Amino acid sequence: MAWRVWIVRGLVFSILGVLAASATLFVMYTDPARVRQFVQEKLNVKFDRVSVQVASARFRLLGGVQVNELRLARCDGLDSTDFLYVPSAVVFHDKEHLLDGKLLVRRVELSRPQLRLVRQRDGRFNLTGLTTPGNPTERLPTIVVWNGTLVFEDQQIAPGTNLIEIKNVQLTALND
Numbered sequence: 667m668a669w670r671v672w673i674v675r676g677l678v679f680s681i682l683g684v685l686a687a688s689a690t691l692f693v694m695y696t697d698p699a700r701v702r703q704f705v706q707e708k709l710n711v712k713f714d715r716v717s718v719q720v721a722s723a724r725f726r727l728l729g730g731v732q733v734n735e736l737r738l739a740r741c742d743g744l745d746s747t748d749f750l751y752v753p754s755a756v757v758f759h760d761k762e763h764l765l766d767g768k769l770l771v772r773r774v775e776l777s778r779p780q781l782r783l784v785r786q787r788d789g790r791f792n793l794t795g796l797t798t799p800g801n802p803t804e805r806l807p808t809i810v811v812w813n814g815t816l817v818f819e820d821q822q823i824a825p826g827t828n829l830i831e832i833k834n835v836q837l838t839a840l841n842d
Contacts, residue, residue, distance in 0.1 A: 698722060698723065698724040701723045701724055701725060701731060702720050702722055702723040702724075704723075704769075705720050705731065705757070706719075706720050711798070712797060712798060712800075713796055713797055714795070714798045715740060715741050715742040715795070715796065716738050716739065716741060716796055717737075717738070717740070717741050718736075718737075718738055719735070719736070719737040719738075719739075720733055720734075720735065720736055721735030721736075722734045722735070726756070729758060729759075729761065730756045730758040731756070731757045731759065732754075732755075733752070733754070733755040733756070734753070734754055734755075735752075736750070736751070736755055737750070738750040740792060740796070747782070748780075748782065749781065749782045749783075749784075749792055749793060750779065750781055751779065751780045752778075752779040752780075753777065753778050753779075754776075754777040754778065755774060755777065756775045756777075757771055757773075757774050758771070758772050758773040758774070758775075759772060770805070771807040773807055773808045773809075773810065774807050774808070774810070775810045775812070776809070776810065776811045776812070776814065778812070778813045778814065778815070779811060779814045780814070780817065781814065781815070781817070782819065783816065783818050783819070784821060785818075785819070785820045785821060785822060786821050786822075787821050789822070806841040807841070808838070808840050808841065809838070809839040810839075811835055811836065811837040811838075812836060813833075813834055813835070814834075814835035814837065815833050815835065816830075816831070816832040816835055817830075817831050818832075
């Protein structure tokens with residue numbers, strides 16, 4: 667009779683141990699500070715000579731990563747203001763490849779982004795040469811923009827003033 671009690675106790679304690687270990691792994695995996703750092707590292711790899719700032723990032727319950735206050739600015743010029751500001755974004759990853767340790771982005775939804783396009787005095791644009799060369803076999807994600815704003819500034823004609831500002835931009839960019 668005593669050995670049955672010890673078997674039941676051992677079974678209960680092993681189940682509790684597995685639950686505690688899985689809860690610890692879940693908390694470590696979904697820690698917002700680690701997710702934020704991971705998002706910043708991934709964006710730093712994709713963009714060259716760009717300062718990336720993310721205020722917060724966390725995993726959502728039904729999939730995806732919620733990113734708040736994303737700011738991208740050039741590091742190599744005199745103009746260090748943000749060329750892209752996104753108050754809220756959701757990055758949907760491919761769940762099939764996540765178990766293999768790869769984070770492949772399937773879809774990016776940007777809510778109220780502001781893109782600032784500047785033609786500088788020498789005729790170049792502020793967005794030239796920012797992205798690193800990508801893998802041609804790698805699939806690009808679908809990008810969805812809701813209520814975006816595009817600001818065009820021309821420093822050759824009128825420095826410091828917005829030439830054109832387009833609001834309420836709705837855009838879907840597919841990789842076909």
